[in-house]
Amino acid sequence: MMRxxxxxxxxxxxxxxxxxxxxxxxxxxxRLEASFAINGQTFIIARNQDQAALLTGEFARTSRACPPxxxxxxxxxxxxxxxAELDVIAFLETRVxxxxxxxxxxxxxxxxxxxxxxxAINVPFATLQPDNPYLGEILLALGAVDVGGTLNFSGALxxxxxxxxxxxxQAPRAIANLLAAGYPAEKLSYYRGGMQDWLMVGLTTVVPxxxx
Numbered sequence: 001m002m003r004x005x006x007x008x009x010x011x012x013x014x015x016x017x018x019x020x021x022x023x024x025x026x027x028x029x030x031r032l033e034a035s036f037a038i039n040g041q042t043f044i045i046a047r048n049q050d051q052a053a054l055l056t057g058e059f060a061r062t063s064r065a066c067p068p069x070x071x072x073x074x075x076x077x078x079x080x081x082x083x084a085e086l087d088v089i090a091f092l093e094t095r096v097x098x099x100x101x102x103x104x105x106x107x108x109x110x111x112x113x114x115x116x117x118x119x120a121i122n123v124p125f126a127t128l129q130p131d132n133p134y135l136g137e138i139l140l141a142l143g144a145v146d147v148g149g150t151l152n153f154s155g156a157l158x159x160x161x162x163x164x165x166x167x168x169x170q171a172p173r174a175i176a177n178l179l180a181a182g183y184p185a186e187k188l189s190y191y192r193g194g195m196q197d198w199l200m201v202g203l204t205t206v207v208p209x210x211x212x
Contacts (some may be wrong), residue, residue: 048202079185101158125174165196
């Protein structure tokens with residue numbers, strides 16, 4: 001009887017395994033992809049459907065000299081939320097899609113240009129340093145208002161910042177400079193995993209300038 005059961009169940013188990021392997025690689029159990037529009041351009045974020053895909057290139061590396069590539073704390077600063085991938089997607093769909101927020105890639109332009117998160121804007125961390133003579137203009141572009149020589153951030157955009165990953169301090173440095181300039185902590189959030197974690201879970205990237 002047991003032998004018969006094995007003969008019957010064997011093909012069934014194999015068939016179930018084959019079906020499971022053919023399932024789409026989803027964002028969550030009930031969601032295949034995310035779609036949002038910004039200024040008339042539609043962006044789609046999904047996961048790589050190749051279940052044999054591996055990280056390659058720079059982001060396949062696990063170890064870098066510290067300093068400068070030291071592991072960053074989980075919190076960039078008091079009051080600044082640390083987020084993960086689904087939070088980034090939700091931020092793009094809601095805040096960025098509605099024009100009330102921006103996703104900032106804090107890396108240098110040469111790295112941003114090799115590939116970034118869809119709809120991310122490149123604001124290199126160095127441009128937010130206090131000694132940048134154009135810092136005030138950048139803050140005004142982010143929604144601050146000059147009131148008698150003092151910047152008011154009550155209507156400023158919500159910002160989510162990221163860089164290469166948990167071993168890169170570029171986004172934390174950018175956040176520290178924004179806070180020093182008066183940007184409210186509650187309007188800032190930090191995607192600590194950055195590009196390495198984004199790629200590790202197979203999410204969509206774009207090369208700036210390419211059609212979205």
